Amino acid sequence: MIMIEDVHFAYDGIYTALQGVSLQIEKGECVAIMGTNGAGKTTLVKHMNGLLRPQHGRVIVDGADAKNLSIAELSRIVGLVWQNPDHQLFLDSVRKEIEFGLKNLGFTPEETDAQCTQTLKNLGLEGLAERSPFALSGGERKRVALATVLATEPQVLALDEPTIGQDAQQKELLARMLMDLNDRGRTVIVVTHDIEFVIEHFPRTIAMAEGRIVADGSTSSVLSNEDVLERCSLTLPQLTVAARALHKAFPQVSERLTLLSELEDAVSGILGGTQ
Amino acid sequence: MALVEFADFSFKYLGADSLALRKVSASVNEGEYVVITGPSGCGKTTLCRTANGLVPHFHRGYIAGNVFIDGQNTRDATVAKLASTVGLVFQNPANQLVTLNVEKELAFGPENLGVVPEEVRQRVEEIIDLLNLEHLREKHPHEMSGGEQQRVAMGATLALKPKVLVADEPTSNLDPRSAELILDIIANLNKRNGMTVILVEHRLDLVAKDASRIILMDKGQIIADGIPRDVLSMDISSEIGVGIPKATQVYKRLQAKGIELSRVPLTGEELALLVGEAKRR
Amino acid sequence: MMSFLEVFQYTRQDSAVHNLDPRSKMMLAFTLAVISLLFLNIIPLMIILMAMLPLLAAAKSLRRWARSMKGMSYLLLFIIIFNTLLSTVSNPFSHSIALAIRLLALMTSFSIFFLTVHPDQLAQALIQMRVRFEFAFAMSMAMRYVPTLGQEAYAIMDAQKARGVELDKGNVLKRIRNIVPIIVPLIIVSIRRALSVAESMESRGFGASENRTYMELLRFRRRDWAVLFVSILLLVGSIYTRLFVTLPIWMLFQLPF
Numbered sequence: 001m002i003m004i005e006d007v008h009f010a011y012d013g014i015y016t017a018l019q020g021v022s023l024q025i026e027k028g029e030c031v032a033i034m035g036t037n038g039a040g041k042t043t044l045v046k047h048m049n050g051l052l053r054p055q056h057g058r059v060i061v062d063g064a065d066a067k068n069l070s071i072a073e074l075s076r077i078v079g080l081v082w083q084n085p086d087h088q089l090f091l092d093s094v095r096k097e098i099e100f101g102l103k104n105l106g107f108t109p110e111e112t113d114a115q116c117t118q119t120l121k122n123l124g125l126e127g128l129a130e131r132s133p134f135a136l137s138g139g140e141r142k143r144v145a146l147a148t149v150l151a152t153e154p155q156v157l158a159l160d161e162p163t164i165g166q167d168a169q170q171k172e173l174l175a176r177m178l179m180d181l182n183d184r185g186r187t188v189i190v191v192t193h194d195i196e197f198v199i200e201h202f203p204r205t206i207a208m209a210e211g212r213i214v215a216d217g218s219t220s221s222v223l224s225n226e227d228v229l230e231r232c233s234l235t236l237p238q239l240t241v242a243a244r245a246l247h248k249a250f251p252q253v254s255e256r257l258t259l260l261s262e263l264e265d266a267v268s269g270i271l272g273g274t275q
Numbered sequence: 276m277a278l279v280e281f282a283d284f285s286f287k288y289l290g291a292d293s294l295a296l297r298k299v300s301a302s303v304n305e306g307e308y309v310v311i312t313g314p315s316g317c318g319k320t321t322l323c324r325t326a327n328g329l330v331p332h333f334h335r336g337y338i339a340g341n342v343f344i345d346g347q348n349t350r351d352a353t354v355a356k357l358a359s360t361v362g363l364v365f366q367n368p369a370n371q372l373v374t375l376n377v378e379k380e381l382a383f384g385p386e387n388l389g390v391v392p393e394e395v396r397q398r399v400e401e402i403i404d405l406l407n408l409e410h411l412r413e414k415h416p417h418e419m420s421g422g423e424q425q426r427v428a429m430g431a432t433l434a435l436k437p438k439v440l441v442a443d444e445p446t447s448n449l450d451p452r453s454a455e456l457i458l459d460i461i462a463n464l465n466k467r468n469g470m471t472v473i474l475v476e477h478r479l480d481l482v483a484k485d486a487s488r489i490i491l492m493d494k495g496q497i498i499a500d501g502i503p504r505d506v507l508s509m510d511i512s513s514e515i516g517v518g519i520p521k522a523t524q525v526y527k528r529l530q531a532k533g534i535e536l537s538r539v540p541l542t543g544e545e546l547a548l549l550v551g552e553a554k555r556r
Numbered sequence: 557m558m559s560f561l562e563v564f565q566y567t568r569q570d571s572a573v574h575n576l577d578p579r580s581k582m583m584l585a586f587t588l589a590v591i592s593l594l595f596l597n598i599i600p601l602m603i604i605l606m607a608m609l610p611l612l613a614a615a616k617s618l619r620r621w622a623r624s625m626k627g628m629s630y631l632l633l634f635i636i637i638f639n640t641l642l643s644t645v646s647n648p649f650s651h652s653i654a655l656a657i658r659l660l661a662l663m664t665s666f667s668i669f670f671l672t673v674h675p676d677q678l679a680q681a682l683i684q685m686r687v688r689f690e691f692a693f694a695m696s697m698a699m700r701y702v703p704t705l706g707q708e709a710y711a712i713m714d715a716q717k718a719r720g721v722e723l724d725k726g727n728v729l730k731r732i733r734n735i736v737p738i739i740v741p742l743i744i745v746s747i748r749r750a751l752s753v754a755e756s757m758e759s760r761g762f763g764a765s766e767n768r769t770y771m772e773l774l775r776f777r778r779r780d781w782a783v784l785f786v787s788i789l790l791l792v793g794s795i796y797t798r799l800f801v802t803l804p805i806w807m808l809f810q811l812p813f
Contacts, residue, residue: 018755036450037421050716072720086748087708088715090740100737104720108344134744139315148719165447165476167314169516191452196518233452238480238521242543249551260521264528267550333758355764363759370749371756375676375700382771384760395771413568417703428756435760468612 001027001156001187002078007057018042019211020057025189027155030182033191035102036206036233040263041191044208047159048189050074064242076105079154080159083161085145094144095124097133100250101148106160120150123177139170150181157181158189159235161195175201176248198222199237199258207232239263276346277302278439279326279361279437283340284328285495286321293323297495298340303439308472310482310503311519313492318473322492323443326473327361330541345409345438347527359388362437366444368424372416377408379428384435399536402430406460422453429460434457440464440473447477480520483541491517504539560631563624563667565589566674573615578681580780587787588665592658598650599807600659608664611636617671620663624667625660632656650811678776683780684706701753705746712741 002025009018017040025031029143033041041180046052047059049073059066062077091097091099102112120126123143128136142156149157157178165169171194179201182188192198198205205222207215209231211223215222218255222228236244243257246266253266276414286296296318301428311319320546328349331338342349345360365371374380381399390398390518404419406426425445434442444463446454458478462485464470476482482512483489483503491499491506493515499506507523522540529536536553540546573581591615612618622765639652673681679696683689714739722736797803 031567046714049718051717061536068408072722075718076719080715082711082715084711084745086284086745087712087741088719088737090744101719106720130457165315167516168518169314172516231683233450235451235455240524240543242525242546245544245547246550249547250554260524260528263521264525267525268528268532268534268544270550271529271553299688327759329759333755343739353764355761358759358761358764363756365752365756367752370752373697373700373753373757375674375696378771380674383762384772386769387761387764389765389767391773392769394774395769401773416700419676431760522793 001025001029001062001116004044004047004061005053005058007044007059009040009047009052009055011043014182016045017211018054021208021211021213022057023206023213023216025187026088027184027187028182029204030178030202031190032205033189033208034195034198034203034205034222034232034234035214037230038210039208040211041208042160042235043211045080045160045189045191047155048158049072049078049080051080075154076152077154078156078158079149079152081146081149081157081159081162083164085133085138085141088145088148089141092132093130094133094136094147095120095129096142098148098151102151105152107152115151115153118183119147123147123150136231138165142166155187156187156189158191160191161193162190163192171197193225193234195234195237199239207234220256224256229257240269276343277346278305279303280343281322281340282343283324284325285339286325286336287424288321288334288336291336294495296325297335299495300495301490301497301500302497303471303473305438305471306465306469307484307488308462308477309474309488310486311473311475311490311492312477312479313498314516316494317492318495319492320443320466321476321495323363323441323473325349326439326441327363328352328357329363333486338524349376355388356392358384358437359435360437361439361441362432362435363441364429364432364442364445365474367426367447368421368448369549371428371431372424373429375415376413377403377411377430378413380431381408381434382426384431386392388435397435398436402434403458405433420453422449425449425453425457426460433464439473441473444477445474454478458485477518479503479507479518480522480542482547483520484521491515507541508539560624560627560663563625564670565620565664567617567620567671568674569616569618569672570770571614573611573668574672576590576672576783577610577774577776577780578669578677579685579774579776580783581669581673582681583787585665585669587791588668590791591664591794592661592665594794596654596658597656597803597808597810598653598654598657599809600803601661603656605657605661605664608661608668611668612664612671615715620671621664621667632659635659635805647813649812649813653811677774679768680772683770684774690763701749702750708745709738709742712738712745713739731782 004021004023007021008251010016012192021044024137035041038222044051047054050066050069053067061074066074089097091100093147095116099112102115104273120129125143127138133141145152159204162174162228178188202219205219206213207222207228214231215228229236239257243253244255246253248266257263257266276372280298281301284296285294288295311322313319321330324334332354344357374383378399382395385395387399388528390478402506408427408430411419411423433493435440446457458481461472461474465472474482486503489503489506490497491512499509500513507519513519518539522543522545525546526540536549540549565802588608595601612621636652636656639655640648643651645651675696679692682692721734
């Protein structure tokens with residue numbers, strides 16, 4: 001679905017943001033990109049919809065070389081959801097906000113109308129359709145910004161730090177929605193620091209540091225690699241800490257547990273006999 | 276009297292439809308480390324703003340009840356007057372750095388209050404020492420990472436020598452390592468320097484072990500207030516959706532199955548310890 | 557293209573010029589600028605310009621200056637050509653060259669100030685020159701947040717481009733309409749930020765006390781008095797020369813056309 005080949009990019013030709021990044025994301029995958037600020041995560045994602053063009057290397061989106069497609073054309077395939085919803089909201093109603101992108105990206109008036117209504121319904125925003133985005137709470141604005149992208153039905157959805165400022169329940173809701181989209185064949189990419197969010201929902205993790213990919217593989221293996229965690233300013237997930245501590249005392253417990261239920265089973269396995 | 280005392284305090288922002296805080300009563304004594312948590316919009320931020328007088332002097336609205344900070348009623352005391360009693364650290368580090376280098380930033384608060392220059396200098400050096408800021412001394416905000424910026428912002432607040440440090444989600448914009456560092460600093464301030472701390476935080480797995488108390492809020496009200504082990508193992512905590520530490524979640528699941536551990540674990544290590552203990556029993 | 561502005565941007569250095577008090581440098585820059593404005597002959601202007609180079613060298617910024625001037629060269633060329641074609645004086649080309657050198661000299665004199673004075677120092681200098689703290693601080697805050705505003709503007713443009721806004725296409729009317737999706741969020745974001753910055757400043761006692769103190773006051777040292785004295789002497793001398801002394805012929809040299 002997305003293929004990035006040896007991409008280099010430097011802002012103003014001085015500050016090197018990407019130095020030879022190659023990766024491949026298949027259709028229907030669920031991928032997390034993690035790393036410190038300045039590791040090049042956002043720069044990488046901006047290459048996927050043409051906001052940035054590689055200074056060296058190639059970006060292939062849905063089989064076509066991205067350099068032949070405009071930002072608008074690429075954005076219909078790869079929808080980007082930004083960290084700060086305030087960077088895009090400017091109209092006086094939620095509905096208009098959703099319609100704006102649809103019209104610009106070439107949907108017909110009928111499609112625009114249908115998509116808009118459908119998206120409002122899917123995200124539970126019907127009640128807010130005529131409200132001004134500026135009068136909404138931070139969490140609601142974030143949802144509106146997401147709606148503007150989802151309405152265009154992109155094949156790939158890329159979200160930048162979607163969990164910042166969200167509470168546990170909102171995160172759960174977001175995760176459920178993303179997994180639902182993924183079940184319907186969409187590719188989901190998140191750029192995030194939120195280890196717990198990643199380990200619970202994303203099977204694959206790409207770790208970046210200083211403009212390079214330092215690890216790419218299954219989330220449980222990437223996030224248990226101490227060297228990678230160190231370089232990416234990440235910490236061990238809670239469950240891994242617990243699993244390791246248990247493993248020390250009870251070697252039969254695997255160090256690599258990632259699910260709450262696995263840990264629960266392991267502990268009841270240990271204690272089952274004594275009860 | 277307690278250092279911070281909320282007495283039946285309610286507040287509604289000007290132009291808002293509903294109360295941001297309703298009949299909040301709580302007190303925080305010297306030396307405590309209180310963590311406040313709850314879902315978005317539960318009134319945590321308003322509570323922080325109330326502690327240093329931003330509510331009602333900066334954010335206007337309707338109030339009922341009183342808040343006393345070290346004996347002063349916040350209705351009468353201005354934010355500036357409270358500044359040397361309550362120090363407030365905010366969520367976004369960049370918005371708290373208003374000068375062009377770290378030294379100036381640390382000096383900003385004391386200078387505003389008219390502290391004599393020699394003492395300002397002394398405080399700046401103390402903070403630089405305390406928070407390990409030596410290498411950042413001359414740095415412009417743009418030349419620092421988010422974690423470094425937040426450390427400086429915290430230092431700038433501490434330079435006012437407050438009795439209470441109030442921090443409103445200081446780690447939510449930071450990467451996990453920087454977040455841990457900031458939370459470690461806060462825990463140490465409480466432990467070593469006896470600083471009273473009120474911290475709003477989602478990542479309970481990182482703070483519950485150091486906190487002396489957790490206050491749980493929802494819809495502007497305090498719905499639970501007690502030691503971390505008690506509050507986090509209450510059913511209500513998981514119902515309103517706060518980030519219960521995984522170890523505590525495992526404890527609760529085991530409990531449901533009839534497996535009891537001797538106390539509520541807050542971290543993975545503690546869980547392993549308790550399991551070991553139970554096994555030997 | 558805008559690289560010539562670099563010459564007005566503070567660079568952190570440890571040099572004799574950097575270590576001077578901003579107030580004495582202000583006087584020096586003012587003097588040099590006035591002298592450049594007093595004369596409009598190639599030779600005197602060249603002398604002034606050349607006299608400033610050692611100062612730049614002392615500020616360890618000669619290379620930076622040269623780079624900026626290279627960036628300026630197109631602008632200068634443009635000025636010379638147009639001025640030569642449109643001017644009504646007798647020796648238009650010579651006149652234009654002189655004008656170009658004067659512009660260089662003016663820029664250089666200001667750059668000696670801005671290259672070596674940290675905005676914080678400038679604010680402090682203003683405060684000690686009896687400008688109200690709030691005004692001086694507002695200026696340094698502007699320096700602090702203008703780059704942030706710039707970054708924010710880029711982020712907003714990216715966000716809107718991804719929604720199909722084409723910023724550099726269409727006729728004038730369309731382009732103007734396309735600015736709306738950029739400007740509105742920029743204003744909103746700025747207001748939100750301003751509020752949050754104000755909250756933080758308020759919490760640290762901004763504007764609380766009439767007797768605000770300053771950790772460090774600028775102190776005039778002997779070398780600052782020297783610079784001040786020399787500047788005034790130069791200023792008075794040049795004005796006197798301009799008004800009462802006839803310059804020798806070689807100083808008035810003009811190109812033949």
